[in-house]
Amino acid sequence: MKLIVTVMPKNGVLDPQGKAIEHALGTLGFEAVGEVRTGKVIELELAETDPARARAQAEEMARKLLANTVIESFRVELA
Amino acid sequence: MNAVILLFPGTNRERDMAIALRKATGRKPAILFHQETSLPAGTDLVVLPGGFSHGDYLRCGAMAARSPVMAAVRDFAARGGHVLGVCNGFQILTEAGLLPGALLRNASLRFLSMDCNLRVETTDSPFTARWRKGETFRAPMAHGDGNYFCDDGTLARLQAEDRVAFRYADAQGEATAEANRNGARDNIAGILSENRRILGMMPHPEDLVDPLMGGTDGLPLFESIAGALATA
Numbered sequence: 001m002k003l004i005v006t007v008m009p010k011n012g013v014l015d016p017q018g019k020a021i022e023h024a025l026g027t028l029g030f031e032a033v034g035e036v037r038t039g040k041v042i043e044l045e046l047a048e049t050d051p052a053r054a055r056a057q058a059e060e061m062a063r064k065l066l067a068n069t070v071i072e073s074f075r076v077e078l079a
Numbered sequence: 080m081n082a083v084i085l086l087f088p089g090t091n092r093e094r095d096m097a098i099a100l101r102k103a104t105g106r107k108p109a110i111l112f113h114q115e116t117s118l119p120a121g122t123d124l125v126v127l128p129g130g131f132s133h134g135d136y137l138r139c140g141a142m143a144a145r146s147p148v149m150a151a152v153r154d155f156a157a158r159g160g161h162v163l164g165v166c167n168g169f170q171i172l173t174e175a176g177l178l179p180g181a182l183l184r185n186a187s188l189r190f191l192s193m194d195c196n197l198r199v200e201t202t203d204s205p206f207t208a209r210w211r212k213g214e215t216f217r218a219p220m221a222h223g224d225g226n227y228f229c230d231d232g233t234l235a236r237l238q239a240e241d242r243v244a245f246r247y248a249d250a251q252g253e254a255t256a257e258a259n260r261n262g263a264r265d266n267i268a269g270i271l272s273e274n275r276r277i278l279g280m281m282p283h284p285e286d287l288v289d290p291l292m293g294g295t296d297g298l299p300l301f302e303s304i305a306g307a308l309a310t311a
Contacts, residue, residue, distance in 0.1 A: 013228060014262065016188045040137075065145060068138055068174065070181045071228060 001046050002079035003058045007067045008039035042066055043079065051078055080308040082108035082124040085152070085168075087132035087143045092166065092283070096128040099285035103301030113146040123308045124161045125152050127168030129221070129283060139182060139224045140170030149175050161205060161308065162277040166222055169269070169279035178270055178279045179237070180229030186262025190223040195282055196258065197268055198248035201241045204271050205307035206278040209299040215252045216296040218282035220260075225281040227263035227270075237270055244278055245269035 009015045015037050022036040044061070048054040058076045067074040082100045084093050093110060100108045108126070109119055118125065133142035143149070149171075156162055156177055164172040172178045185191055197218050199210040210216070229237070237243055246266040249258040254266040261281070269280030284297025 014183060014186060014226070016184050016186055020188055065141065066137070068141070068181055070173075070179075070230075071183065 001048055001051070001054045003044045003046060003054060004077045004079050005042040005044060005058055005062050005066050006039060006075045006077070007042065007062070007072050008037060008074070010071060010073050013071045039072075054078070080104045080106070080123045080305050081119070081121050082106075082126055083118055083122050084108050084110050084126045084128055085113065085148055086110050087113045087130070087146065087171075089132045089134055090128055090130035090167070092129035092285070095283070095285045096126055096165070099288040099297065099301045100126065100305075102288050103298065103305040111148060113143065113148050115148050116151060118151050118155055122155065122160070124163065124304060125155060127162070127164040127171050128285075129166030129168060132167055132171065135224075138170075138174065140167060140172075140174040143167075143171045144174035144176075153177065156272075156277060159274065159276060161304065162272075163206065163304065164277075164279040165283055165285065166220075166225075166281055169281055170224065172277065172279045177277055178272060179233045180227055180264075180270070182224050182281070183226040183228050183262075184224050185222070185226050185260070187260070190221075191225070191260050192219075192221045193260075194218065195220050195260065195268075196248050196250060196252075197245040197282060198252050198254060200243045200246055201271070203241060204244060204275045204278065204303075206271075206300055206304050207244055208307065209303040213252065215248055215250075216299070217287065217294060218284055218297055219286045220282040222261070222281055225261040225263065227261075227267040227281070229264060234265060237267075238265075240273070242271040242273070242275070243267055243269075244271050245280055245282075
């Protein structure tokens with residue numbers, strides 16, 4: 001079963017990469033762009049076939065390693 | 080004092096650290112590989128040196144913080160052991176939960192390789208006892224992710240408990256925004272654990288411990304800890 005974990009910086013945590021992309025988009029003429037935030041997408045292939053259990057496993061992985069919850073939030077989705 | 084330096088794949092400052100420790104203690108520190116599951120008997124100080132452990136994959140220090148040797152370091156710290164983390168070592172200690180907060184990408188997005196001035200914010204620790212409070216000293220820094228971040232509650236606690244060890248300051252000892260090159264919260268360059276026995280800092284005191292290196296500004300840190308643990 002495939003799951004997708006999306007990790008994003010929490011609101012209030014500086015995201016200089018997002019800011020740099022925002023400025024570069026402005027330079028390219030995309031002037032109507034608001035705030036840009038960058039994060040990570042992690043795909044997991046799990047042996048588990050039960051969606052609820054697979055999601056619980058992925059959430060535990062995110063809490064223990066994939067995200068640093070001091071600065072990041074995460075979202076788990078079934079692919 | 081028996082010091083142990085941890086070596087992760089991608090660690091590259093262990094030799095500088097060994098020189099500094101040897102200079103302060105007269106004893107050669109042990110080097111321990113990341114896959115070990117226990118510390119040598121009689122270990123007084125564990126040191127996590129700088130580098131790019133595991134290629135900085137996922138987040139700086141994230142992989143190293145979950146390596147086998149860190150379980151032993153966690154037990155050692157829980158028993159009141161002394162731990163020093165410099166640069167990547169500081170990042171590993173925050174990722175391991177042994178120090179609060181996190182190190183973000185430098186606000187400028189630039190890798191910073193230059194000298195900085197550090198102001199000693201507390202002498203009430205085994206790592207800073209040989210300085211005077213408010214004294215400044217020079218330390219080289221070399222990092223891309225040294226922007227210290229913590230939430231408001233953590234910052235208030237660090238301040239109230241006198242756990243900020245060093246702040247980035249200018250030559251006059253003022254903690255200005257200009258001196259805060261990486262954008263760290265409250266100019267924080269180094270912090271102590273609750274029991275004051277764990278220190279994490281971004282700049283490299285081990286790189287200025289001999290006149291041949293261009294100065295001895297960093298030596299008081301190693302003399303402090305050697306003095307504190309000499310009778311231990």
